[in-house]
Amino acid sequence: xxxxxxxxxxxxxxxxxxxxxxxxxxxxxAYVFLGDFVxxxxxxxxxxxxxxxxxxxxxxxxxxxxxxxxxGERADMNDDAAAAIAWTRTVLTPQxxxxxxxxxxxxxxxxxLYVHANPVDPKGWGYITDLYSASRALVATRAHVTFxxxxxxxxxxxxxxxxxxxxxxxxxxxxxxxTSRRRWLAVVGSVGQPRDxxxxxxxxxxxxxxxxxxxxxxxxxxxxxxRKIIEAGLPPGLAYRLYEGY
Numbered sequence: 174x175x176x177x178x179x180x181x182x183x184x185x186x187x188x189x190x191x192x193x194x195x196x197x198x199x200x201x202x203a204y205v206f207l208g209d210f211v212x213x214x215x216x217x218x219x220x221x222x223x224x225x226x227x228x229x230x231x232x233x234x235x236x237x238x239x240x241x242x243x244x245g246e247r248a249d250m251n252d253d254a255a256a257a258i259a260w261t262r263t264v265l266t267p268q269x270x271x272x273x274x275x276x277x278x279x280x281x282x283x284x285x286l287y288v289h290a291n292p293v294d295p296k297g298w299g300y301i302t303d304l305y306s307a308s309r310a311l312v313a314t315r316a317h318v319t320f321x322x323x324x325x326x327x328x329x330x331x332x333x334x335x336x337x338x339x340x341x342x343x344x345x346x347x348x349x350x351x352t353s354r355r356r357w358l359a360v361v362g363s364v365g366q367p368r369d370x371x372x373x374x375x376x377x378x379x380x381x382x383x384x385x386x387x388x389x390x391x392x393x394x395x396x397x398x399x400r401k402i403i404e405a406g407l408p409p410g411l412a413y414r415l416y417e418g419y
Contacts, residue, residue, distance in 0.1 A: 175200060178361045178377040180207035180289070180322025182224075183239065184214030184261065185365030185415075186401075188374040189223065191393035192364050199389075201378060207322040208237025208276075208289030212254060213366055213411050215401035217243070217261045221269045228272075236276035237289040237323070238298040244273040253408040260407060284317035285379075292319055300324050307358050308338045318357045318379075318386075326369045327362035327377075327388050331355040343377075343388040351384045359386060365398075372418035 177196040182189050196204070204227050211217040228234050242248035242258045243265060250258065278295040280287045290298045291306070293313045300323060301307050307330035310319065330340045334354055343349060351357050362375030369375075373390040380387075399412035 174202045174381050176203045176205055176379045176381065177201045178205050178207065178320050178359075178379060179364055180361050180376070181209045181237070181325055181363035181365060182206075182214075182220050183209055183363070183365035184211050184217040184220050184257075185374075185393075185398050186214070186216035186219045187394040187398040188365045188391075189220055191391045192374050192376045192389075193223075195389065195391045196376070196378070199378065204232040205280075205287055205320065206232060206234040207287060207320060207361065208235050209239045209322065210234075210237065211243045211258075211261050211265075211273075212239030213257050213402075213407075214398065215405040215407060218264055218266075218269065221265070221272065225269075225272055233280050233282070233287055234276055235280055235287050235289050236273070236278055240273045240276060244270050253410055256408055257411060260405065281316065286314050286316035286319045288319065288321050290323040291321060292316075298323070301328070301330075301358065301360055302326075304330065304338055304340050307340060308332070311338065311356055311358050316356070317353070318351055318359065320359050320361060320377075320379075322361055322363065324360055324368070325363035325366055326360065327375050328360040329386075330358040330360075343386075345390040346387060349386045349388075351379075351386055353384070357386075362388065366415065367418040370418050372416055 291310045361377040402412040
């Protein structure tokens with residue numbers, strides 16, 4: 174089965190549409206949504222309706238920190254993020270808030286673990302940004318593969334059977350065998366607000382028949398997404414950063 178791993182959509186309809194269209198054309202069988210469906214962007218209602226429809230058809234979804242904030246939890250955020258969440262709360266329906274409030278922090282299926290931030294303290298929202306934070310996450314779980322988002326930067330880490338840790342930067346559309354003699358931590362990047370200086374949306378595909386992971390970059394209508402942010406009265410910086418991927 175081929176599974177699309179989608180994270181950090183951040184209310185960017187144009188980016189999600191492009192990724193879902195690419196996934197469908199790539200014969201993906203299942204979907205996993207790794208949180209932060211809202212925040213920053215101007216289409217939280219459409220994004221949540223889309224994710225909710227996929228969940229209704231069996232997709233997996235976990236809670237992100239922006240989702241928790243939109244559902245009413247207190248959050249420590251910068252001014253632009255807080256402004257976007259305040260606006261998002263005004264457009265969500267009770268059904269959207271109920272969906273967000275019921276999302277789990279983690280989902281484990283067989284030898285695979287899904288979490289938004291990291292498995293060390295899922296509700297603490299700590300970032301996996303380097304080999305040290307990745308090593309702490311890898312020893313916190315016995316899963317063969319842990320998938321997460323949160324940093325908006327695609328990355329891949331692994332631990333050998335002798336306890337050695339290593340990392341490398343994934344390359345667009347290059348297949349990566351997830352060998353059984355290592356345990357893996359994959360940060361799948363961001364659909365709606367990439368921060369690795371590449372503005373193209375990022376998601377990943379796992380083929381569990383071959384244990385091969387592929388990161389995919391998908392161009393999308395940035396002009397349309399940015400224009401909606403400005404028209405909604407959200408902080409202009411949230412629109413401009415889409416062009417630079419930071």
